Amino acid sequence: MKNKKLLSLLAPLFLGLCLVTMSVNAADLATAKSAGLVGEQMNGFLGLVKPDAPSDVQALVKSINAQRQAEYQRIAAKNGVPAEEVARLTAQKVIGQAASGQFVETPTGWTQR
DSSP: OHHHHHHHHHHHHHHHHHHHHHHHHHHHHHHHHHTTSEEEOTTSSEEESSTTOOHHHHHHHHHHHHHHHHHHHHHHHHHTSOHHHHHHHHHHHHHHTOOTTOEEEETTEEEEO
């Protein structure tokens, strides 16, 4: 009984921490994109525009790409399509909505909008 009560009290805290973490990632990603360190790739994942980007930016890209991969797989399984297709369609949308000054991948390499 005590465990259930404790869990019910901790659940909102945990949710809040998750939301804060996602907000920090989003802010860090926006900063990395604005700095020209990170861009959207045609495969639906983030890429390092500058391979010598700081290690925290590299870790951020790795973390977000892992989250994206999991989400692509979830959506793919739900709809009976390959995860690569979900990723590719997402990439088209995200690249199309990229803000001015951000880098996006094209068939010929990185291009700044």
